[in-house]
Amino acid sequence: MPFITITKFYEDQKEELRLRRIGPPNDLERKIKVAEVNRPGLALKGYYAYFASKRIQILGKAEISYLAGLSGKTRKTLLKKFCDFNFPCIVVARRLSIPNELKEVAKAKQIPIFQSSLSTSKISATITFYLEEQFSPALTISGTLMDVYGIGVLILGKSGIGKSECALELIKRGHRLVSDDIIHLKLTARKLIVGRRSDIIRHHMEIRGLGIIDIQKIFGIGAIRNQKIVSIIVTLEEWVKNKDYDRLGLDLKTYEILDQWLPHYLVPIRPGRNIAILIEVACSNERLRRMGIDSAKSLEESLLERLASTAKTNTRESHSS
Amino acid sequence: MAAQKIVRKTLTIKNRLGLHARPAALLVQLTNTFASEITVENNGQKVNGKSIMGLMMLAAAHNTKLIFEACGKDSENAIKKIKELFDLKFHED
Numbered sequence: 001m002p003f004i005t006i007t008k009f010y011e012d013q014k015e016e017l018r019l020r021r022i023g024p025p026n027d028l029e030r031k032i033k034v035a036e037v038n039r040p041g042l043a044l045k046g047y048y049a050y051f052a053s054k055r056i057q058i059l060g061k062a063e064i065s066y067l068a069g070l071s072g073k074t075r076k077t078l079l080k081k082f083c084d085f086n087f088p089c090i091v092v093a094r095r096l097s098i099p100n101e102l103k104e105v106a107k108a109k110q111i112p113i114f115q116s117s118l119s120t121s122k123i124s125a126t127i128t129f130y131l132e133e134q135f136s137p138a139l140t141i142s143g144t145l146m147d148v149y150g151i152g153v154l155i156l157g158k159s160g161i162g163k164s165e166c167a168l169e170l171i172k173r174g175h176r177l178v179s180d181d182i183i184h185l186k187l188t189a190r191k192l193i194v195g196r197r198s199d200i201i202r203h204h205m206e207i208r209g210l211g212i213i214d215i216q217k218i219f220g221i222g223a224i225r226n227q228k229i230v231s232i233i234v235t236l237e238e239w240v241k242n243k244d245y246d247r248l249g250l251d252l253k254t255y256e257i258l259d260q261w262l263p264h265y266l267v268p269i270r271p272g273r274n275i276a277i278l279i280e281v282a283c284s285n286e287r288l289r290r291m292g293i294d295s296a297k298s299l300e301e302s303l304l305e306r307l308a309s310t311a312k313t314n315t316r317e318s319h320s321s
Numbered sequence: 322m323a324a325q326k327i328v329r330k331t332l333t334i335k336n337r338l339g340l341h342a343r344p345a346a347l348l349v350q351l352t353n354t355f356a357s358e359i360t361v362e363n364n365g366q367k368v369n370g371k372s373i374m375g376l377m378m379l380a381a382a383h384n385t386k387l388i389f390e391a392c393g394k395d396s397e398n399a400i401k402k403i404k405e406l407f408d409l410k411f412h413e414d
Contacts, residue, residue, distance in 0.1 A: 242354050247346045247373050300342040303377055307339035310382035318384070 003031040004134050006089050006112050017126055018117040022092070023103045027110035032056065032088045035131035037124050039063070043085075044078055053085035056127060060120030064096040076101040083109045091127070093120040132189045137258050139185045145178040145195040145228060146170050151283040152228040154183070154195060154262075157236035161269060164205055166236070169276035171223050177215050178228045180205040185230070187258040196227040232263045232286050234279055239268035249285075249296040328396040330389050332403065336410035339382035342373075344411035349373045351406055357393025359403075370403075 007028045010019060038055040041062055067075055083105045089112040092098055098113060106113050116123050144155040144163040148170060155163050164180050171177055179197035186194050197203065203215040203224045216224050233255045245268055246253065255264035265282055269275060288295065334340055340348075352359045352370045359370030363385060368375030370389065381387055391399040 244350050247349060248342050250342060296342070299377070303380065304338060304341050306380050307341055307382040310380060311337075311339060311384065314382060314384045 001033060002135050003033045004131075006030045006032065009089075009130075010112075010114070013127070013130055016130075017091070017114075017123060019091070019114045020095075020116075022098055022113040022115050024107055026107060026112045028112055030088050030110075030112070032131065035128065035135045037091075037127050037131075038087075039120065039124075040082065041066075043082055046078070046081075048081075048085075051085060053087050055087060057087050057090050058093060058120055058123055058127075059090060059096070060093045061096065064092065064099075067099050067102070072101065075099060076105070079105045083111055087111065089114060091116055091123055093118060093123055129189075133186075136189065137187045139258055141183055141185060141257075142181055143183055144180045145183045145197075145230065146279075147176040147178060147225055147228045148280055148283040149175070149287060151232060151286050152178070152195065152230045153279060153283055154230045154233045155236065155279065156233060160208070161236045161238065162275065163236065164207055166275045166279065167205070168207070169274075170279065171215060171219055173276060173280065175280075176223055176225045176228075177203055177205075178225055179203070180215075185258060187260065191260060193230040193257055193260055193262065194227055195230050230257070230262060232265065232282060233257075234265045234267055234282060236267055236269050236275060239270040243268070248300075250300060325392060325394070326396050327390065327392045328400045330400045330404060331386050332389060332407045334381050334383055334385045334387065335407065336413040337383055338413060339385065340376060340379060340387075342377060344413065345373050345376040347406065347411055348376060348403070351402055352399065355391070355393070355395050355399040355402075357391040357396040357399050359389065359391045359399060362388040362390070 005028065009032060010021070010028070013019060034054045036052065036055050037058050038052040039060065039062075040051070040057050043051045044063055044066060067079070070078070079099070079101050086109060090102070090106065092113065092115045095115055095117050098115065103113065118126070142159075143157075144167045146153050146155065146167055155166060157163055167177055167180055178195055179201070182198045182201055184196045184198060186196065188194055204212055205215055206212050235255075245266065253264045253266065254261040263286065267275065267278055285295065336344065349371055360367050361370045361376065361379065363379040363381050366379060368379060370376070370391075379387070389400060389403055391397075393399075
């Protein structure tokens, strides 16, 4: 089961959330396992049915002012029961002052407390977004990811088929490289596949016969980007004689990655076929399709119309003769 | 050298929709498996039987008669297989 530790959460989010750790560190190795947060208003009032105890607890103005209005003894009893649920950590909004009783019981239970300067709803949104990203399904694959006319195209194919050379040609034609060979793919909350370069490899590329080259240094900052949503997949393969490659493009083939189905083109390689141009055109065609223009379909429709009217004339002639 | 035998055959389009994109694709898939040169004629217009755009340009509707001509060492077999595809109405109807 995926999880992140409080330490990682704090390191990643302390700037964005303007987090401060309050009191002793307590147990920073605690695990966050769900991508949601909770406001424990009702729980503090004693209602624990459906209490989301696996989530980060956010205390806002309502919770803190309610606690402040209680006697010290009641406050301690309530907070002790609250902290018995052993949730990952507490985040207090708006730098609101934290009751001493909370610090005490949290220390006893080893629950870390953080204070943020942001409002409760901003904290909820930020943490939820961050956790969803952290917990989203991911996959690392071998291939080449390019941004061609704004369309993220993932080029797949066997080693040595010419993916890197094809990428070079595309870069030369003004398109951008995200990554060659190693691509980290992630499924976002909106069900989009985002491909990212490796932090170690960055924009280096290995070209047989040349060795390792740095695309950013050779072609400049305009030739690269760090991540891109994958929109289409092109698989390169050696031309298999008599294999039925798509001649029409009427039935879109798809390829499954992280439970999502993306448009897929199987492009055979043969001397004299400029693959970079084919990929460029595939991306332009995808842009057209997104604007509601399907070239194969519109040609087929006008042809069918013509055939229907010709068939009618044929029938009439055969009747009259 | 193998005999460059020419085989001619007139075939009628029997599927209701005529020779639209999908049947045209099936036909070129078939014709491209033969070494023979294959041409198709409709109303005096002659096109390469291995070209999908050419076949679509013929605008051959239901009941249209097309003249196929194959020239090459496997021409006989080519015409035979093309006739089979026509008889099957391109797997339509």
